[in-house]
Amino acid sequence: MRVVLATYGSRGDVEPLAGLAVRLRELGARVRVCAPPDEEFAVRLAEAGVELVPVGQDVRTLVTGPRPAGSGISERAARLVEQFHAAVLGAAEPGGVVVATGLFPAVAGAQAAAEQLGARYVHVALQPTTLPSAHHRPFEYPMRPYPPEVTDNAELWELNAAAMNALFGEPVNAHRRAVGLPEVENVRDHVLSDRPWLATDPMLDPWLLPAGPAGLDVVQTGAWILPDERPLPAGPAGLDVVQTGAWILPDERPLPAGLEAFLAAGEPPVYVGFGSMPLHGAAAAVARVAVEAVRAQGRRVLLGRGWARLAGAEGVEADGADDCFAVGEVNQQALFPRVAAVVHHGGAGTTTTAARAGTPQVLVPQIVDQPYWASRVAALGIGTAHDGPVPTVDSLSAALRQALAPGIAERAAAVARGIRADGAAVAARLLLEGATG
Template sequence: MRVLLSTYGSRGDVEPLVGLAVRLRELGAEVRVCAPPDEDFAQLLAGAGVELVPVGRSARALMTGAPPSPANLPQRAAELIAGQFEVVTAAAEGCDVLVATGAMPAAAGARSVAEKLGIRSVSVTFQQLTLPSPHHPPLAYPGRPFPPEVTDNRVLWDLDARSIDALFGEALNTNRASAGLPPVDNVRDYVIGDRPWLATDPVLDPWLETPGLDVVQTGAWILPDERPLPAELVAFLEAGEPPVYVGFGSMPMRASQDAAQVAVEAVRAQGRRVVVSRGWAGLGLIDDRDDCFGVGEANHQALFGRVAAVVHHGGAGTTTTAAGAGAPQVVVPQGVDQPYWAGRVAALGTGAAHDGPVPTFESLSAALRTALAPETGARARAVAGTIRTDGATVAAKLLLDAIG
């Protein structure tokens, strides 16, 4: 069996595929991954012994550069789609199945390639907000807000389909025509299909049954991390009470130094030490006091089990890792699906949802008081026992059974 996993996005779009790839190889499949050419993605895949087929431009460069505008979003989408047709077509030759995820235009291109080659494809999402449902509204694209007077989720999903067609339809169908494929009249529904996979934990992200959509929820695809923590970090952890972790992953946070200043001061005001993760925001230490430690790439599965709380951006992967470690959370959402994960953390009682993307000393201090309360810690530990760890195994078996 040969499997191609295709994505375009941040680390949260790549790391789950590594978890799935490892499980697929254990079951005897040959696996390769199409993903952006960023060095940290290449290292992540190389560490797991998985082949990377680079596609498109650096995801980090795109995310930390000028934000997309209504004018350039279709152009970016056209570039992504063309790259998928060029690279994924070659990578998918001889494969039995293609798994498509990541940015909508990239997934549309990847599924079109599978259609062209006559191989099975599966659409996967790592959060349910891209799946049409009357139980929640869709996410709005930059520069295309929904009318504030429209509150019916069904109407909003119709508007979402039209918006996606306007942004991506022409580029997709131009490439499909060049490949000898018929046009697609509903890009979103083409990408999702009638049986999409939802690779999230059912406790953190409960899916409500929706007519016309047969969603397969596998559990989150977690790659077990066996890396030891750096010796200097271990020494810091052992030198006092558990610190608070602060990091915003792949989010650029343009006011990064201000964010670091606010975060460190707010944590210190709670009488806690701090671990600051650089991430794509480039967070740094604000002084040379010994109650603060800076880290780069580190094993979050090991680290989060040794901290008093995790302050983060609310990516699906970080939220799930913190939940599995039993760490209370403060989610400072920067955009996209992150407000949803912040709300889930608050609803479960395992932490606090910060109101908005820019923390102040006062607002972050209030959120930290909630997260560091004894009852929040107890609830976080209780929920940790319910988080599934077999999602990647479940998905790998489903995938191989389907093509077996």
């Protein structure tokens, strides 16, 4: 059985597919991953023994570099649809399986390829704010903000569909016409499919019923855990959402020797990192704020450079003092259990890794689903949500004081025991049973 996994996005979009690919290969499937050509993605996939089909432009360059001149969103969307349609069409097979996530135009291209081939198609969300639900707001495209007076989630999801049709309807349908597929009226719902999957942990992200304006049934494959113990209201039958648990790629890489020495030299530091967020020229200021706020709590500082380059050279004292160390791409699964707290942007992968480690978190959300994860961390009592994307010394100090309180650490450890690690294995079994059953 040939299974093609497709995504266009950052590390948080690529690594879960690598985790799923490993489990699929263990069950005898032949797997390819269509993903951006970034060197760090290629290395990570190669370490996992997963074949990469490179598609599109290097994402890190796209995110951190200047925006291409004369290229609007429609043109970029059309290019991604075409690129992913071609890549998946060449990598998949009739009767096989195509699993797609990431930026919407890339998913639309992968879906069109599966439709044209006669392959089974599964849309997977790695965070919930792309799936219509009465219990949360949809994410917002900056160029098409929602009216501030609209607060009802059902109405917001209608606006979301309209926005996506306005932004992507013509690029998607133009490509569908070009390859002989019929146009679709609602591109969001067509690409979403009747039964999307949600690859998040049920403890961190419980999917509640009803899940949308019409009431959506949910198929949740893991334990159903609601810390607030509210009853789940019944709703009429509708779209099924299959929640598999988070797709985690086990990381066995050792920590760098310099980092090991820093960790051993004193009390657990506070880790500060913003992953793939470029911070748009504010990295130096954010780093200074973070260092000062962490030191104000009497803690050492570990700066994760990330795509924003929060610090200078990797592996040296970040500001000339021996209580502040900088590190690049690193095994967070090994690192996070050894730090006092994790200050981060609120990506799904980082949030899940810190939660599995039982380490208190401070989320400084920037975009898309990150405010949602910040709200979940706060609601679970395993950390704090910073108010707004730009921290000051005072605001970050206050958030850190709360996160470092003893009760938060105990709560984080308790929640960690309920987080599942088998989401990728669950998804792999479901994929192959669905393909052969």
